[in-house]
Amino acid sequence: MMKIYNTLSRKKEELVPLEEGKIKMYVCGPTVYDFIHIGNARPMIVFDTVRRYMERKGYEVNFVSNFTDVDDKIIKKALEEGVDASVISQRYIEECKKDMAALNVKPATTHPKATEEIGGMLDMIGDLMEKGYAYAAADGTVYYRTRRFQEYGKLSHKNLDDLQGGNRSLLVTGQDQKEDALDFVLWKPKKEGEPYWESPWCQGRPGWHIECSVMSRKYLGEEIDIHAGGEDLVFPHHENEIAQSEAANGKPFAKYWMHNAFLNINNRKMSKSQGNFFTVRDIGEKYDLQVLRFFMLSAHYRSPLNFSAELMEAAANGYGRIVTSVGNLDYLLENAGDLPMDEREKCLVQEAEGFGDKFDQAMEDDFNTADAIAAIFELVKFANSHTDANSSREFLQKMKGEIMELCGVCGLIVEKQQEMPQGDIEALIAERQAARKAKNFQRADEIREELLGRGIILEDTREGVKWKRA
Ligand code: AMP
Numbered sequence: 001m002m003k004i005y006n007t008l009s010r011k012k013e014e015l016v017p018l019e020e021g022k023i024k025m026y027v028c029g030p031t032v033y034d035f036i037h038i039g040n041a042r043p044m045i046v047f048d049t050v051r052r053y054m055e056r057k058g059y060e061v062n063f064v065s066n067f068t069d070v071d072d073k074i075i076k077k078a079l080e081e082g083v084d085a086s087v088i089s090q091r092y093i094e095e096c097k098k099d100m101a102a103l104n105v106k107p108a109t110t111h112p113k114a115t116e117e118i119g120g121m122l123d124m125i126g127d128l129m130e131k132g133y134a135y136a137a138a139d140g141t142v143y144y145r146t147r148r149f150q151e152y153g154k155l156s157h158k159n160l161d162d163l164q165g166g167n168r169s170l171l172v173t174g175q176d177q178k179e180d181a182l183d184f185v186l187w188k189p190k191k192e193g194e195p196y197w198e199s200p201w202c203q204g205r206p207g208w209h210i211e212c213s214v215m216s217r218k219y220l221g222e223e224i225d226i227h228a229g230g231e232d233l234v235f236p237h238h239e240n241e242i243a244q245s246e247a248a249n250g251k252p253f254a255k256y257w258m259h260n261a262f263l264n265i266n267n268r269k270m271s272k273s274q275g276n277f278f279t280v281r282d283i284g285e286k287y288d289l290q291v292l293r294f295f296m297l298s299a300h301y302r303s304p305l306n307f308s309a310e311l312m313e314a315a316a317n318g319y320g321r322i323v324t325s326v327g328n329l330d331y332l333l334e335n336a337g338d339l340p341m342d343e344r345e346k347c348l349v350q351e352a353e354g355f356g357d358k359f360d361q362a363m364e365d366d367f368n369t370a371d372a373i374a375a376i377f378e379l380v381k382f383a384n385s386h387t388d389a390n391s392s393r394e395f396l397q398k399m400k401g402e403i404m405e406l407c408g409v410c411g412l413i414v415e416k417q418q419e420m421p422q423g424d425i426e427a428l429i430a431e432r433q434a435a436r437k438a439k440n441f442q443r444a445d446e447i448r449e450e451l452l453g454r455g456i457i458l459e460d461t462r463e464g465v466k467w468k469r470a
């Protein structure tokens, strides 16, 4: 029985999907104005592992994660560089995808972008207005009428009146024409030099919260199983998403809400604005990024995790032990005789599968990856002490297979990958060019991602497509 801690109920609950065998999951993605830092990488790694475990259990997971590509920070950077905002967002979407591939985070089923979903946002805002949940102020700003949504505060367990007290200073200041301090923006008027879209209320752009309600509904449906993100998103982002979606759809939005704790540095949240961050790129220069993935999973996702050089060294050692063990098995396999397993080996395989059960038990308990990794270590130790030059090929393969499978669920690459031969790369590039010519952009993108997953970066230049190894 898979148990998930649900922020909504503050309890661990049994996972019962809306539709048998299927999981609809939405994870709030990054705002793309710069390289992602390793705090942003925590939810990516954690929820990718959740997805992989569910797939191991036979669920078909429809996994959606957005890119927020219209935002003050993107606009600011675009103004600084004197380019269009889309140049900035497109650049950092590409960079983010490279980091994800290097961290072995699987691409989502769909990665929608806010700027491509404006029509849906206008529809939902219009609908909310019709239902009395939203209003336009004189300057064209559209606000959500928070108090109208009776259950507001149910996710963050906040009381409306406490919020009101805390936010009194926000009430009607200058241009702000809110009816109530708690009301939040759905649509706002453009400022000089900013990207904007036409709307019935004013030329402007959407507020941040509306994009996730709209993209979740479009790609997963009105009701979904899991909505996830970092714990800073509980309030106000996710609370506001619930208010929007449930008022618009008249149905519960997400059944389970999952939130990862922060990645800290010197016990303070790592963040761009505080300047106390390392990008995934920075870390990739010093360590194999699989070590970073291992480090992230060595703690439970709801526990704060403090980043330090010492802990990264420990992670490098731990990860190294698994890689060495798999390397040894490969070496033994090269020289092993083709004998089938004997009775003793068959018993050992059964014992080894017990570590797989232990791994599963840990994961079933709200994805306790720390204990799951401990089970992998036990398995590695077991494999090391029961294999040698006399082992049968079949036995060695089973041992390696078991380790590889559990590591695969954690998304850990523990086998030194064969480099993709140049001929194969060039064949795929040619296929991609043909797909683009035929306007089959989906296939072209798939090939790009596939190559990225094998560490091959494509660059479209005026002289044609160039590639390099990451
Ligand atoms: P942002 O680009 O700031 O919207 O963040 C993208 C995702 O990263 C969100 O799910 C955030 O909650 C998460 N996040 C940002 N900083 C951290 C951190 N220091 N630790 C864990 N998660 C974080």
Ligand code: ZN
Binding pocket: 027, 028, 029, 212, 237
């Ligand atoms: Zn979101």
